[in-house]
Amino acid sequence: MSAHSWGSLADSSTAASILDSALGAVSDKSDFADARLIEAEEMRSYVTLGSDPDERIEQNIGIGVRVLVDGQWGFAARPLGSLTDAVSAAHDAHASAVAMAGHGKPVSLPPREPSSGTYATEVAEDPFAVSTEQRYELLAGWLAAASAPELVAAAQAGINAKRQHRHYADTEGSRQHQHFVETGAMLLVTAHGHGDVQRRSYPNSFHGNTAAAGWEYLSSLSMLEQAARVGEEAVALLTAPMADPGQADVVIGPQQVSLQIHESSGHALELDRILGDEANYAGTSFIRPGDIGSLRYGSPAVTITSDPTVPGTRGSFAFDDEGTPARAFNLIDEGIVRHTLSNRDSAARSGQTLTGAARSDGWGYMPVCFATHVFLQPGQGSLDDLLERMGDGYYIDDNRSWSIDNQRLNFQFGTEVAYEVKRGRRGRLLKNFSYGGITPQFWGSVEAVAGPSEFRSYGYPCGKGEPKQWGFLSHGAAPMLVRDLRIGVA
């Protein structure tokens, strides 16, 4: 049986019928309307040192309807208990748009050709078909390996999986049916002793790493051997020295680069932020609409791409959450800002290219601009080649703390680990490493990026909007060499 054959919305025709009912309630009195009908199920298994396992599985189904009436948006969402809920959501959305009449500049969406189709994540082994016993055998092994060193005070391991049926329809005629499966794992170790507390994580310091894939994804992570490594490193960090503050050359590992992309590239390039829509919550951007096409953002080694058509990531899809077909765009091309992460509303208002970055957290929230699969294009060579090229400096990875200002300009990040590098060879382990800078100066100091063999992708959750909604996305990178970075800032 397919990993997508579950629940009550696996069938496109059933979903289309519900969506048509919702749109039918408002289509003759709206300029435009769209509806998203989503069924989702998420499984999370955690084991914690000294505690009983925690097992949970969550299911929800609901509909979100968005309408445009005389240039004013309205939106309503609710759980789907019956067909009545779909129609009620449509009526509520229409009523809220009507109530907004006269409260601001109207929006006019350029017409868009309808696009319809079906998309499904490639899954070799359904994670929901894996037995509880198999899951907990793995988790117990990871936890034991990670907590073996004496000074490990806390350790936690987890496996997660999620499956979704996401159906979309609009009054322009688009009908889209997407079926997603994702699988992930996490490990977090806290060591305590010698007057210090240190943490190590794997495979991503943000809730673990999750990919659009089946159970087979876990075997690519080598969790057991990595668990032993991070446990030992957490303890070793307790007595590790710190780097001297100052200026230094640094090779940044792929996880930390992915976080740097998220905070200083992805967010800075969201067009709704650039236009001020998020000024009250998520913030704005140092990039202005007039900068697009000409602003030097980084060195010629820096090309950052949004491409949701790359399979297997948390930012992979065929259509975004307002029905725009997925396409690849270079956001930063050899250091120059070329495109933004845009949705229909922001693109229409600013005259910028529509790049299909409207994303929403399930059915319950209005789509806003979020990253897709946004990644740094790899360069050439291996990590060792990059360290050799650097000579003396540091190799750092795995985010420990992250802070950046409202305009995504002034940042300070800390990493879980750093290694001293002398003549291209890794040496001492260092703790509490931090670095800071100004976004375009930082990316302008990137001298080289390692090649495709060193490239890794990381799935992230992200928050935006009021009320806050989550976005799920992906960033990828190979290690990169940054010259003359300000280090030891905290």
Added chain:
Amino acid sequence: MSSFTAPVPPDSLLETLQKAASGTSADAVEIALLGRAGEYTRFAGGRIHQPQNITETQFIVRAVADGHAARAACGTLGDLSATVARAAALAHDLARRAAAAGPATVADPVDISDMSLWHDDTVAFDAGARAALASSAMKQNEAAAGMFGRAVTQMAVVNTAGVAHHTLATEASGSLTATVDEGTSHWIDLHRSAGALGIEQAIARTVSEATAGRGRGPLADGHYTVVLGPQAAGELIGFLPDFGFGGELAAAGVGLLAAPGPGAQVAAPIVTVADDAGFAAGLPIGFDLEGTPKSRVALLDRGRVGAAVTDLTTARELGTASTGHAHIAREEPPRPVAANLVLAPGDETEESLIAGVERGVYVQRFWYTRLVDRVTGTITGVSRDGCFLIENGRLAAPVAGARFTHSVLDLLATVDGLGRDLRSQPVMNVWNGAATAPALRGHNFRFGAAS
């Protein structure tokens, strides 16, 4: 337009949940309903760009078999019976593969003191009222951006040991960022009562502060006496659970409860920070999702290390009773959470706090604050919006946002003045979570990146 009603009809709800809980082979079952029907009017760029009506419900079922617990959740009552069966099956599965009986239980029934969480002024805070306020804000400040909202929050918990709690609460929220040239100001507040937010006054004050912020210059690195506005102060106290006041850290022997330990003086004697769901600020609810009544827990009691917030699991590990702080955040393992943090107010006005400073900085708000060192309590972030130099007891030139890296505990140890007016702000990723604080005055706060 949607009516302002409970997400799930309350009539016979507890009986329905109890019936669902009782129909399994599990040793014990607990069901928690978390629901919210919210209406939000969000505006920016001279328009209401995101009006949203969002109803969400989640039924979280926790089943226990031979002392091993598992959870399953669904979104509608119609799926509840199947979800209870699913949780029970998962729990039995865990029990079968376990070497011995586990320690998991459900809460015992305890009476909860009645606290009215329903406010008619929030009922009246409808789309028309919110749109009018948004228009007023945008009229007073062309670049205004903000959100005004109201919601009905519904929470119910039953279990097979006899717990049966249900509450309906109103929720009002407001936030605004005004921008005048490069001057900005921000306001945010949460309360069960819309009237308590004072939105019209907040709009006028925020626009006035943004206007005063024009022509701001850089803040020189250095150590300053600071007056933190209520939002900046609230952001700092939100870090206290990270210093060992969450039950899971306390159980692991990490943080202030392990060393220097309860009773140790770590903050100024005028600083008391408690998690207090009985305090009428923020978004209190009197019980947690395990059905345990929320106790007032002083994290810092007159500057001394107090106690940790716990749930059933961490309380058992610590050998105490649950304080009623069970929580499950999305994409995270369950852990106890301080959802109603309150820094006890003093008796000063912001003006009198400022009047006591010869040279210093007023900080309206912090941004993107992150923990750097759990042992020292050091965090990093930037100041932003309505920040000013203080000279000779008065606000002077506006200053731009600046990076800081400083220990929260070090600052709390220097506090010598607290304001009387409280404001609340959401706690990230915590359902109904809020941190409430007055303005405070502290010393030797370090702005600048490098030490």
